[in-house]
Structure formats: structure tokens, C-alpha cells
Amino acid sequence: MADIGAERQTMAQAVTARLWNGRWLLAAGFVAVLAVYGFAGMSAYVVLAALALLLAAALLPSGSARHSAEDAAAIEASGLQRLSxxxxxxxxxxxxxxxxxxxxxxxxxxxxxxxxxxxxxxxxxxxxxxxxxxxxxxxxxxxxxxxxxxxxxxxxxxxxxxxxxxxxxxxxxxxxxxxxxxxQSEARRIDRMRADFIANASHELRTPLASISGFIETLRGPARGDPAARDQFLQIMQNQTGRMARLIDDLLSLSRLEMKPYLKPGTEVDLRQTIDSVIDSLGPLTRETGVVIERDFVEGPLDVPGDRDELFQVFENLLENACKYGQSGGRVTVSIARTETGPEAGIDVTIRDYGPGIPEEHIPRITERFYRVDVENSRTQKGTGLGLSIVKHILTRHNARLSIKSEVGKGAAFSVHLPAR
Amino acid sequence: MQSVHIVSAYDEELKYLSKRIAAMGGHAERMVEQAITALVNADPGLAQKVIRDDVVLDEGQREIDDKAIVIIAKRQPMATDLREIVGAIRISADIERVGDLGKNVAKRVVAVTDGRQPTSLFRGLEALADLALTQLKEVLDVYASRSVENIGFVRDRDDQIDAMYTSLFRELLTYMMEDPRNITPCTHLLFCAKNIERIGDHATNIAETIYYIVTGDQMAAERPKGDKTDKIVLPSAVPAK
Incomplete structure (x- = not known):
């Protein structure tokens, strides 16, 4: 009901508008008809018919729609020419x-x-x-x-x-x-990735594979009827498959990063919230290793341009390393400081452990793929040799800088400098 | 950017100088890059190409020298213009040296790759070259943009290059101690590493020249030395393996 009412109203409006638009023509017609009537004494019927004709002319669909379409085309053509x-x-x-x-x-x-x-x-x-x-x-x-x-x-x-x-x-x-x-980076990188993967990963994957196949042979042969040995071997095999899975995860995230070389601008990350959630997510690891994470955050907003998931991974990898390799120190401190002015304006996040530290000659190299300071220790801590190289990759994309300071016996400090833009 | 002179030919001459410098810089970057690639992939063909390409840089340097002298004689330059011209002479000399060092790396390709070496030997060298080339690229970018405010990064990176070089030096020494057959390739690689470290130094020199061109002041003199290879000695006894 309401619809029909509204429709009627708009129709009425349209009719009035059209009459209004043609008001001069109509008025002139009226005057002309009246003048003729006055001069010639025609019958009233003729006058009425003439008036009806005039009204019909006013009410018939006008050519205004066609006109406006032509106007629009003209505007468009000149717009393309004037387009900046x-x-x-x-x-x-x-x-x-x-x-x-x-x-x-x-x-x-x-x-x-x-x-x-x-x-x-x-x-x-x-x-x-x-x-x-x-x-x-x-x-x-x-x-x-x-x-x-x-x-x-x-x-x-x-x-x-x-x-x-x-x-x-x-x-x-x-x-x-x-x-x-x-x-064309993506296509190029896929090619390179294939070559890199074969060079680096095959070696890293072959070691656990060799150990698994060795144990399978033993289980089929000499250890066939020995339940105790079987349980032990199966445990080792499970560890090895876990290692291979982690390695593949890391390789994939590294190659994903290499796929998109530079960051989309415009997104902001709240560092305080990000680092808090990293610390929360490491709860199980800190309980297992008995390490206490201490926070020393500066007051005020800590927003930096960047990608939250990627920065999360950076701090997760750094903190995980600090907890694992600095376990003997018993504590890890995370501090955030801010530099307001100068060309170095930005936020510095430092993750410091009090473990054995890193010998000086290794420091420049530890962000290389599969570079390990201590191969044996890295294996027992379930390291893949890719963690820091992922960190470095992400930070390069963020225009950020990683600096590492360490003294043997006193622990190591990893500082991330994120520019404020 | 440069101010406008009444004689527009003068502007064009100055512009030509900086364009030639950029072209030389691009050429040197490419040479070093290809020399390292040739070394890592054991590609003597590419190495030969690098050696041949060095001529272009020598020519470029001579041309810039000539042009600069002619401009000085003809236009009697003052202040910024004079610094710009003298700077061009200095920078082109540095770039020419970078090219020479790249060429020297390329020359060693055959000796190093004679008999296949494990890739782990080259990984450190590649990382060092990446650092030095990033340094060179950023410095030449500053030459293009003239934004010397944050040129401090040059010194930081120089430290990193020195630290990496020291680490590489140790690593190569260890390989030589492990197996005397490694001595030949490792010695050549040591020279390659030294060459690359020198490329970083030349890039730092260029940065200082740019700073001087733009501001008219010399960069602060402190230049920390992170190269500690002069103190590395072999342990007297070969460690038990």
C-alpha cells in the first residue's frame, strides 16, 4: 500500500515538474488560443481541443534524456583529454x-x-x-x-x-x-628456490632420513624381538621425523618471505601487544627450560609500520633462541626503548640472555642459512639452522637492523632497530 | 640539486660528469657481482668477461679526468661547483679501483676452482660480497639523491664488513690446517676476501667525498678499525680432531 502511495506521489511530482518546465510554452499557447477565440469567435469546442493538444504536448515524454546522454558523452571525451x-x-x-x-x-x-x-x-x-x-x-x-x-x-x-x-x-x-x-621477481625466485632447495635442504633432510632408515633396518633385523629396544628406536625415529617437519616448515616460511620482497606500506603494529603475546605463547618452553622472562618496556605508544605476523615471528625466534641457548643463565630480559629524534629515530627492542654467549668470530655469520655455532647443541635444541636467517629476512623487508653483541661467558644481546618511518 | 647557471652549457657539463660517474658505478657494481658469481659457480667464461670489461672503467676514468680539467680551465668554478668537479675526479678514481679489485677476483677463478671445492668454502665469501656490494649501492644511491643526512650507515656497515672479514680469515685458516690440499684455493680465497673488503673501503671513501661535495665539510675523522686479522695467529699445536 505504502509503495503504491509513494509511486503515485512521485508520478504527481513528475507531472508538476514537467508542466513547470513547459510553463512558457503552455502560457504562450493559452494566450494564442484566447486571442484567436477573441478575434474570430470560434466555437468553445475548438478552443478546448486546442488546449487539450497543448497539454498533451507538454505531457508527452520529452527529449531531455537523450540530450543529457549526449552531454555526458561530450563531458567524458573532454575529460579524457584533460585527465591528468x-x-x-x-x-x-x-x-x-x-x-x-x-x-x-x-x-x-x-x-x-x-x-x-x-x-x-x-x-x-x-x-x-x-x-x-x-x-x-x-x-x-x-x-x-x-x-x-x-x-x-x-x-x-x-x-x-x-x-x-x-x-x-x-x-x-x-x-x-x-x-x-x-x-618478474616471482618467476625468477621460483627458479632459484628450486636450485637452493636442492643445494641446502637435501643435505639437511638426508641426515634424519639416513638415521630413520638405519633404525628401520635394525628393527627388521637384529632388534626384531626386543620390545625395549623397539620403543627406544621408535622414539628416536619420531624425533627425527619431527626435525624434518620443522625443517620443511622453516624452509617454506623462508621461501614465502622471498616471494614477496617488499612490504605493503600503511599497516601499523603495536609492538607492546605483539611482544606480550609472543611471551605468552612461549609459556610452555619457559616452564620446560626454567627460564624467567623479564620485561622492561618504555611508557607510551609503541607503534611501528610493519606486518604483525612477520614481526611476531621475529620476536618468537629471537626469544626462543634466548630461552634455549641461554638456558644456563636462568633469565632473559626483553627491553624496549625509543629514540625520538635524529636520523636514527625508531624503536629498539633488545633481547638479552645470560647464557654462555657467542664467540666473536661466529657473530657476523650466524644469520647465514644453516650456519651453526655449535652443531651438536643446535641439534639437541631442535634447531633447524634457519631461525635467524628468517629473522634477518623479515627485518630487511622492514628496513630494520639486527645488531648482535656478545661476550663469551656473559650472554648475548640481540637488538632490533625498527625505524619509525 | 645544482643551482642554475647563466650559461646552460655549464649545467650540462656538470650533469654529464655525474651521469658518467653513475654509469661507471653501475658498471663496477656489475663487474664485482659477476666476479663473485663466476667464483662461486666455477665459471671461467664469465670471469673472462669481467676481465675484459675492466677497460670500460679505465676509459671512463680518463674521460672524467679530461672533462673535469677542461671545465675547470674554461669555467673557473667556485664553491659547490668546484667541489662537485674535484669530487667527480676522486670518485671516479675510487670506482676505477673497485673495478680493478673485481677484476683481480675474476682472475683467481681458475686457480680456486681447479678441482671442485665444497660450497661451504664460498658461502662466507658470498655473504661478505653481499655486504660490500650493498655498501657500494647505497653510497651511489646517496650520490644520486644527495641526501647525506643519514650517511652514518656507511660507517656501521664498514664495521660489519671488517668483522665478517676477520671471521672469514679465521675460517679459511682452519680449512688450511685441516688439510694441506686446501692451501692453494684458500690462499686465493683469502686474497679475494681482502679485495672485497677493500671494495667496502673504497665505498666508504666515496661516501666521504659525497659528504664533502654536498656540505663543504669533511666527515668526522674517527673511523673505527674493526679489521683484527693483523692479530690472528695460528695455535702452535694442531688441535686433536
């Missing part, structure tokens, strides 16, 4: 840089800023992209020998990224050129 190159560049998901005849950057979109830090309008492009093939590409396009060209460009450090770069001139005689970077 900046908006267009911002809408492109790949890094895009517009530059002029002297190879000076005119504009770079947000994706370009995210991918290549330290570029700014006014900078000379060939100073930032120094690789010989990029120099040749820029020279070729700027000198006009080729209208457009494509090269493959790889950046090795700090994280490996591969791009297919195309350069071309924009429009006619605008003296502007554009560089578009198509990210």
Missing part, C-alpha cells in the same frame, strides 16, 4: 616513472616510490638506475634511435628483484618519456 597524467600514473599498479629529455624524473607513481626508495622528482634517472643495460636503454630512447625498447633488469641487493622494463616516448612532441617496470 598524475591520476593515470597513480592508477597503474606497476612502478611507473615519467621523465624528460635530460633524463630528469618528472613524476613517479606511488608504486615506484615503494619499489625504489630514494627517488624524487628532479633527480636524474640514470644516477639511480646505474646498471649498464638500463643506461643503454635510457640512451637509446633519449637519443631517438629507437621509439621504445624493453630490457630485463635485476636488482640483487638488498633483496633480489627482477623487472622487465619498457621505455617509450609519450604522445607527439611532448618531450616526455615513460619507464614502466613489470615485476
Amino acid at each position: 597524467g598524475e591520476y593515470l600514473a597513480a592508477a597503474v599498479a606497476d612502478p611507473l616513472i615519467i621523465f624528460d629529455r635530460t633524463a630528469t624524473i618528472v613524476h613517479a607513481n606511488a608504486a615506484a616510490f615503494a619499489a625504489f626508495g630514494g627517488i624524487a622528482p628532479g633527480m636524474t634517472l640514470s644516477l639511480k638506475f646505474r646498471a649498464p643495460e638500463m643506461q643503454a636503454l635510457l640512451d637509446g630512447v633519449l637519443s631517438g634511435t629507437v621509439a621504445s625498447d624493453v630490457v630485463d633488469y635485476t636488482e640483487k641487493l638488498p633483496v633480489e628483484r627482477a623487472y622487465r622494463v619498457s621505455a617509450s616516448s609519450v604522445g607527439h612532441a611532448t618531450d616526455l618519456y615513460v619507464l614502466v617496470f613489470k615485476d
Whole structure:
């Protein structure tokens, strides 16, 4: 009921609006009809018919809809011409840089800023992209020998990224050129990962496998009827399969990290909450090892740009290491400090244990894959040799820094410096 | 960026200098990268390419020297411009040395990889090279952006490079003690490591020059020495294995 009522109302409104729009025409018609009536003395029927005709003309569907569609098309066409190159560049998901005849950057979109830090309008492009093939590409396009060209460009450090770069001139005689970077890192990394996996992991996986197959042989042969030995061997085999599973987990998370080389900007992480939940999640381990975790957090908000899950993993790995290898110290301190000003502004998180410490000559190397200070100790603590290399990878993505200080016999301190942006 | 001069050709000449420096820098980065790859993958072909490529850097340095002298003679540069030009001469010399060191690594490829070595021998060297190349890349990025405010990272990384070099030195000594057949490749690798460590030093030099170009002041003099290999000695008795 209400619907129909509303419909009637809108119809009535439409009719009034249309009458109002045609009011001058209608009024002129009335005047004309009346004038004719007055002069010629026509019958009232003719006058009424004329009035009806006028009204019908006013009420018939008008051409305004068609008109507005044409107007819109006209606006759109001029809009495309007037569309700012900046908006267009911002809408492109790949890094895009517009530059002029002297190879000076005119504009770079947000994706370009995210991918290549330290570029700014006014900078000379060939100073930032120094690789010989990029120099040749820029020279070729700027000198006009080729209208457009494509090269493959790889950046090795700090994280490996591969791009297919195309350069071309924009429009006619605008003296502007554009560089578009198509990210090919993923495909490249899959290739490398395969090679790396075979090189590193096969060796690490073969050791537990060899021990399992050895025990299976023993169980089938000499230890066939010995329940005590069988239980013991099965326990060892279970430990070994556990080790292999952990190794695969770590390898996968490392390769996942390598898949997405740089972080999406914009997300903030509350460090206080993150580290608290890491400490909570390590409850079972601290009870098992008898280590007490002490907190020394600075007051105030502790937000940093970053990815929560990844930072969680960083502090989980560091704290787990501190509890395992610094077990003899009996306590681990986690302290958070803040630097407000200067180029080093940011938050420092230090995880300190009071265990045996790390000999100096190992410190620069411990973030390498499968590097172990003490192979035997690492095995008994269920280490995979990848924990710190995951930490380092995540921190590189966060533009953060890991520094390690240690004195033999006095424990080790791992400090993470997260820049405030 | 540079201010605008009345004679626009002068601007272009200065710009040309910095472009040549960047091109040389990119070339040197590539050479060192390829030298290390050649060493790790035992690829004498790639090593030969690196050795041939060194000519480009020598030429680049000569060209920058010539151009810089001509600009000084013709334009009588003052203040920033003069620093810019003198800096270009210094930086190109440093980059040329980086290229030489990369070439020297490439020359040793055949000697090191004669007889297949275990990959563990190269892992440390790769990590050291990564550090040194990151240093070089970031320094050349600063040359492009002229943002010298946070150039302090250069000194930090120099410390890391020195520490890594010291650690590598120890490791290689251990390998030599374990098996005399390791002595030949390990000695060559020691020289390679030393070369890479020197590349880090040249990068630090370049950073100091950039700081001078932009600010007109010298960087603070303290330059901590983290290289402790001068004190490493072999234990007198071979440890029981």
C-alpha cells in the first residue's frame, strides 16, 4: 500500500515538474488560443481541443534524456583529454616513472616510490638506475634511435628483484618519456628456490632420513624381538621425523618471505601487544627450560609500520633462541626503548640472555642459512639452522637492523632497530 | 640539486660528469657481482668477461679526468661547483679501483676452482660480497639523491664488513690446517676476501667525498678499525680432531 502511495506521489511530482518546465510554452499557447477565440469567435469546442493538444504536448515524454546522454558523452571525451597524467600514473599498479629529455624524473607513481626508495622528482634517472643495460636503454630512447625498447633488469641487493622494463616516448612532441617496470621477481625466485632447495635442504633432510632408515633396518633385523629396544628406536625415529617437519616448515616460511620482497606500506603494529603475546605463547618452553622472562618496556605508544605476523615471528625466534641457548643463565630480559629524534629515530627492542654467549668470530655469520655455532647443541635444541636467517629476512623487508653483541661467558644481546618511518 | 647557471652549457657539463660517474658505478657494481658469481659457480667464461670489461672503467676514468680539467680551465668554478668537479675526479678514481679489485677476483677463478671445492668454502665469501656490494649501492644511491643526512650507515656497515672479514680469515685458516690440499684455493680465497673488503673501503671513501661535495665539510675523522686479522695467529699445536 505504502509503495503504491509513494509511486503515485512521485508520478504527481513528475507531472508538476514537467508542466513547470513547459510553463512558457503552455502560457504562450493559452494566450494564442484566447486571442484567436477573441478575434474570430470560434466555437468553445475548438478552443478546448486546442488546449487539450497543448497539454498533451507538454505531457508527452520529452527529449531531455537523450540530450543529457549526449552531454555526458561530450563531458567524458573532454575529460579524457584533460585527465591528468598524475591520476593515470597513480592508477597503474606497476612502478611507473615519467621523465624528460635530460633524463630528469618528472613524476613517479606511488608504486615506484615503494619499489625504489630514494627517488624524487628532479633527480636524474640514470644516477639511480646505474646498471649498464638500463643506461643503454635510457640512451637509446633519449637519443631517438629507437621509439621504445624493453630490457630485463635485476636488482640483487638488498633483496633480489627482477623487472622487465619498457621505455617509450609519450604522445607527439611532448618531450616526455615513460619507464614502466613489470615485476618478474616471482618467476625468477621460483627458479632459484628450486636450485637452493636442492643445494641446502637435501643435505639437511638426508641426515634424519639416513638415521630413520638405519633404525628401520635394525628393527627388521637384529632388534626384531626386543620390545625395549623397539620403543627406544621408535622414539628416536619420531624425533627425527619431527626435525624434518620443522625443517620443511622453516624452509617454506623462508621461501614465502622471498616471494614477496617488499612490504605493503600503511599497516601499523603495536609492538607492546605483539611482544606480550609472543611471551605468552612461549609459556610452555619457559616452564620446560626454567627460564624467567623479564620485561622492561618504555611508557607510551609503541607503534611501528610493519606486518604483525612477520614481526611476531621475529620476536618468537629471537626469544626462543634466548630461552634455549641461554638456558644456563636462568633469565632473559626483553627491553624496549625509543629514540625520538635524529636520523636514527625508531624503536629498539633488545633481547638479552645470560647464557654462555657467542664467540666473536661466529657473530657476523650466524644469520647465514644453516650456519651453526655449535652443531651438536643446535641439534639437541631442535634447531633447524634457519631461525635467524628468517629473522634477518623479515627485518630487511622492514628496513630494520639486527645488531648482535656478545661476550663469551656473559650472554648475548640481540637488538632490533625498527625505524619509525 | 645544482643551482642554475647563466650559461646552460655549464649545467650540462656538470650533469654529464655525474651521469658518467653513475654509469661507471653501475658498471663496477656489475663487474664485482659477476666476479663473485663466476667464483662461486666455477665459471671461467664469465670471469673472462669481467676481465675484459675492466677497460670500460679505465676509459671512463680518463674521460672524467679530461672533462673535469677542461671545465675547470674554461669555467673557473667556485664553491659547490668546484667541489662537485674535484669530487667527480676522486670518485671516479675510487670506482676505477673497485673495478680493478673485481677484476683481480675474476682472475683467481681458475686457480680456486681447479678441482671442485665444497660450497661451504664460498658461502662466507658470498655473504661478505653481499655486504660490500650493498655498501657500494647505497653510497651511489646517496650520490644520486644527495641526501647525506643519514650517511652514518656507511660507517656501521664498514664495521660489519671488517668483522665478517676477520671471521672469514679465521675460517679459511682452519680449512688450511685441516688439510694441506686446501692451501692453494684458500690462499686465493683469502686474497679475494681482502679485495672485497677493500671494495667496502673504497665505498666508504666515496661516501666521504659525497659528504664533502654536498656540505663543504669533511666527515668526522674517527673511523673505527674493526679489521683484527693483523692479530690472528695460528695455535702452535694442531688441535686433536
